[in-house]
Amino acid sequence: VEASIPEGQRAAWKKFSATEFKTKDEFEGEVVKHIETTLARSLFNCDELAAYGGTALAFRDRLVIEWNRTQQQQSFADPKRVYYLSLEFLMGRALDNAMLNVGMKDVAKEGLGELGFRMEDVISQERDAALGNGGLGRLAACFLDSLATLNFPAWGYALRYKYGIFKQEIVDGYQVEVPDYWLDFNPWEFPRHDVTVDVQFYGNVRKYMDESGKQVSVWENGEIVTAVAYDAPIPGYGTRTTNNLRLWSSKASHGEFDFTKFNSGEYEASVADQQRAETISAVLYPNDSLERGKELRLKQQYFWCAASLFDIVRRFKKSRKAWKEFPNQVAIQLNDTHPTLAIPELQRILIDQEGLEWDEAWSIVQKTFGYTNHTVLPEALEKWSVPLFQHLLPRHLQIIYDINLNFLHYVERNFPKDREMLGRVSIIEESNPKMVRMAYLAVIGSHKVNGVAELHSDLIKTTIFKDFVKVYGPDKFTNVTNGITPRRWLHQANPRLSELIASKLGGYDFLRDLTLLHKIEAYVDDKEFRKEFQEIKYANKVRLAKYTKEANGISVNPSSLFDIQVKRMHEYKRQQLNIFGVIYRYLELKDMSPEDRKKVQPRVSFFGGKAAPGYWMAKTVIHLINQVGAVVNNDKDIGDLLKVIFLEDYNVSKAEIIVPASDISEHISTAGTEASGTSNMKFVLNGGLVIGTCDGANIEITREVGEDNIFLFGNLSEDVEDLRHAHFYSEFHIDPMLQRVFDAIKEGRFGDAGQFSALVNSIVEHGDYYLVSDDFKSYIDTQKLIDEAYKDQETWLTKTITSVSRMGFFSSDRCIDEYAEMIWNVE
Ligand code: GFP
Numbered sequence: 121v122e123a124s125i126p127e128g129q130r131a132a133w134k135k136f137s138a139t140e141f142k143t144k145d146e147f148e149g150e151v152v153k154h155i156e157t158t159l160a161r162s163l164f165n166c167d168e169l170a171a172y173g174g175t176a177l178a179f180r181d182r183l184v185i186e187w188n189r190t191q192q193q194q195s196f197a198d199p200k201r202v203y204y205l206s207l208e209f210l211m212g213r214a215l216d217n218a219m220l221n222v223g224m225k226d227v228a229k230e231g232l233g234e235l236g237f238r239m240e241d242v243i244s245q246e247r248d249a250a251l252g253n254g255g256l257g258r259l260a261a262c263f264l265d266s267l268a269t270l271n272f273p274a275w276g277y278a279l280r281y282k283y284g285i286f287k288q289e290i291v292d293g294y295q296v297e298v299p300d301y302w303l304d305f306n307p308w309e310f311p312r313h314d315v316t317v318d319v320q321f322y323g324n325v326r327k328y329m330d331e332s333g334k335q336v337s338v339w340e341n342g343e344i345v346t347a348v349a350y351d352a353p354i355p356g357y358g359t360r361t362t363n364n365l366r367l368w369s370s371k372a373s374h375g376e377f378d379f380t381k382f383n384s385g386e387y388e389a390s391v392a393d394q395q396r397a398e399t400i401s402a403v404l405y406p407n408d409s410l411e412r413g414k415e416l417r418l419k420q421q422y423f424w425c426a427a428s429l430f431d432i433v434r435r436f437k438k439s440r441k442a443w444k445e446f447p448n449q450v451a452i453q454l455n456d457t458h459p460t461l462a463i464p465e466l467q468r469i470l471i472d473q474e475g476l477e478w479d480e481a482w483s484i485v486q487k488t489f490g491y492t493n494h495t496v497l498p499e500a501l502e503k504w505s506v507p508l509f510q511h512l513l514p515r516h517l518q519i520i521y522d523i524n525l526n527f528l529h530y531v532e533r534n535f536p537k538d539r540e541m542l543g544r545v546s547i548i549e550e551s552n553p554k555m556v557r558m559a560y561l562a563v564i565g566s567h568k569v570n571g572v573a574e575l576h577s578d579l580i581k582t583t584i585f586k587d588f589v590k591v592y593g594p595d596k597f598t599n600v601t602n603g604i605t606p607r608r609w610l611h612q613a614n615p616r617l618s619e620l621i622a623s624k625l626g627g628y629d630f631l632r633d634l635t636l637l638h639k640i641e642a643y644v645d646d647k648e649f650r651k652e653f654q655e656i657k658y659a660n661k662v663r664l665a666k667y668t669k670e671a672n673g674i675s676v677n678p679s680s681l682f683d684i685q686v687k688r689m690h691e692y693k694r695q696q697l698n699i700f701g702v703i704y705r706y707l708e709l710k711d712m713s714p715e716d717r718k719k720v721q722p723r724v725s726f727f728g729g730k731a732a733p734g735y736w737m738a739k740t741v742i743h744l745i746n747q748v749g750a751v752v753n754n755d756k757d758i759g760d761l762l763k764v765i766f767l768e769d770y771n772v773s774k775a776e777i778i779v780p781a782s783d784i785s786e787h788i789s790t791a792g793t794e795a796s797g798t799s800n801m802k803f804v805l806n807g808g809l810v811i812g813t814c815d816g817a818n819i820e821i822t823r824e825v826g827e828d829n830i831f832l833f834g835n836l837s838e839d840v841e842d843l844r845h846a847h848f849y850s851e852f853h854i855d856p857m858l859q860r861v862f863d864a865i866k867e868g869r870f871g872d873a874g875q876f877s878a879l880v881n882s883i884v885e886h887g888d889y890y891l892v893s894d895d896f897k898s899y900i901d902t903q904k905l906i907d908e909a910y911k912d913q914e915t916w917l918t919k920t921i922t923s924v925s926r927m928g929f930f931s932s933d934r935c936i937d938e939y940a941e942m943i944w945n946v947e
């Protein structure tokens with residue numbers, strides 16, 4: 121690596137090299153300097169936002185120093201790097217995390233106090249970086265934290281969306297989507313106007329023979345869009361390693377706008393090109409099956425894959441190693457099928473641009489990629505129409521056809537008797553129009569495919585990828601159960617609990633090795649510890665109650681049982697089961713005598729989550745929750761016995777307040793549909809128990825914490841198919857308790873029944889695909905068990921403490937170690 125400053129001048133350079141603030145005074149100096157110069161504010165007009173800006177910039181400076189060191193050191197050592205390609209990184213806020221990871225939060229708190237600000241107010245000024253929908257994007261963010269903490273040389277690659285996931289407002293009980301202008305002030309990113317990649321779309325492929333008689337393909341006459349890199353530093357905890365998240369932003373290749381067109385009077389056309397180019401990285405797609413097949417989404421995917429691959433290949437070429445070394449230097453993980461185009465793109469670079477033979481190139485490609493699957497839901501498996509592909513990416517389509525041809529030859533040779541197999545495993549679906557099955561391409565182009573929890577990893581082998589297990593054998597398929605970073609999801613979200621644990625374990629080592637938590641079990645009978653643990657939970661509930669009062673204007677009693685379900689709104693996650701259960705509870709309360717009501721365990725049911733804008737059923741569930749809340753929360757007979765709260769605009773920073781406040785959280789998907797779930801882990805780690813189905817990571821949580829410490833209910837995944845079948849082919853009776861709920865809805869007790877008829881009919885008339893009726897009784901019975909169990913606060917406390925101490929397995933550090941060993945082969 122060559123330094124740009126000549127030897128003779130380096131001494132001067134080093135003398136003035138940036139240094140890190142070390143004391144409170146130095147910190148204050150940095151804050152004031154940034155507020156006065158970088159932000160051009162003063163003593164007279166410094167609000168909390170400016171104070172946040174100054175603090176963020178002061179910490180950013182520290183981060184950048186570490187970041188430069190890490191990058192330089194990696195450039196010198198040139199180790200194998202991990203590239204995590206994910207269209208979503210749900211990062212949340214950065215300042216608190218930066219303070220934790222570089223240290224000095226206490227210093228900053230004191231310093232800010234002296235300057236006239238409170239730390240909490242300053243932290244809460246930051247906008248969430250909401251570049252994701254839900255679990256998939258948040259998992260990617262936890263992985264970046266763990267990769268840096270464990271000192272892996274790793275890069276995240278994604279798009280710099282101008283608008284992240286929409287902001288959700290609730291108006292008259294309905295979800296309304298509002299754009300999220302998160303980039304207004306974002307001190308955490310560095311534009312790299314010198315790091316750009318030209319990406320091509322459309323055009324045609326010209327083939328010819330070169331002098332040696334080799335066939336050459338040239339992709340030409342396309343439209344070029346430029347990708348500009350924006351980098352965000354990713355600090356590790358308790359280490360100086362600071363990795364990079366590189367986000368690509370799109371702009372017109374000829375710069376701002378087209379002067380030729382402008383000069384000839386075509387004013388609008390000159391701006392139109394620019395706008396069309398910028399549209400590519402403008403918005404994050406909400407997770408919505410109805411949006412499938414949209415050209416812009418395919419464009420986004422290729423734009424991002426092409427820019428990232430170019431960057432990765434450029435970095436590899438700096439080392440001047442032979443191509444066969446590529447998989448020893450580069451591991452690329454595909455987070456879901458969204459980046460699958462990286463597979464034909466790398467093959468294209470190797471054969472069309474670098475002149476490698478097909479087989480040699482393909483062997484490099486397969487060794488480089490790993491693919492993580494996050495769902496078995498058929499509607500979530502991406503497919504693109506062949507005509508669209510042909511139009512947008514003609515050369516890639518040819519390459520995919522060739523990949524497919526080679527693959528099908530192989531299958532034919534090995535399974536001569538199974539003629540149908542070819543049609544089943546082909547990358548091309550013989551429909552009208554024909555479709556490219558991205559998940560199959562991802563499997564064929566990777567050396568390992570993993571699911572995200574044990575049950576899910578078993579299911580992908582017996583359902584969607586069954587035939588591929590026959591073709592490749594079972595070893596290509598593996599499991600890495602998801603995890604969460606304990607830095608954000610314990611220490612940051614629940615500082616008092618983290619402190620209590622540290623006081624018993626003699627320090628914060630458990631934040632780097634979460635298995636150390638098992639030592640807490642020794643304190644399960646310790647009076648002082650129990651008292652403190654319980655007080656912390658209560659304080660966290662008070663904090664959520666306060667937030668609820670501010671946000672919803674509703675007072676809830678922190679002594680009630682807090683029951684929480686927060687996640688994307690989706691039928692398979694079954695928020696409808698939860699709200700039907702709430703209605704049932706309400707009807708029972710109404711029927712009770714005032715005497716009996718006194719014996720009831722008061723409860724608050726919290727909901728939160730966004731529905732994809734085009735997903736009407738999910739939006740109807742939000743509406744029903746709000747309508748039920750409006751009735752129940754104002755019913756004088758009910759009072760504190762039951763409250764129903766919909767927390768608007770659920771996001772990462774709100775999760776940090778919500779998660780530590782649960783007594784029970786709900787993870788109640790139809791068995792076999794939730795690949796893993798990760799919030800289930802967060803809630804238990806923070807001293808809440810789970811009501812859940814035998815699905816995803818609930819099963820492994822049960823194994824770790826013990827069956828006595830979790831409330832499982834419902835049908836098992838192996839019975840789901842038969843039950844669905846029975847709904848259509850035998851007589852299907854709605855559960856009588858659920859029928860009672862439907863009757864109340866039909867009577868109009870929660871507003872005009874017509875608004876909810878599609879929701880009710882999906883169960884009554886259209887086969888109840890998600891088995892709400894089949895699981896209803898078991899769900900209600902289990903909720904009653906919870907009410908009973910909660911009355912015995914001492915036993916409940918024992919359950920929660922025991923569970924926390926047994927959650928060590930679910931750290932994302934453990935996941936990253938498993939990926940590193942089984943899939944990436946990096947140290
Ligand atoms: C990386 C970093 C740069 C840094 C160089 C040299 O570049 O910021 O200046 O290393 O240390 F991104 P590439 O690996 O991307 O070439």
Ligand code: GFP
Nearest residue numbers: 254255256494572794795796797
């Ligand atoms: C998806 C799956 C979840 C899984 C995450 C991360 O995310 O079961 O835990 O990916 O692997 F469905 P969401 O549906 O939660 O967004």
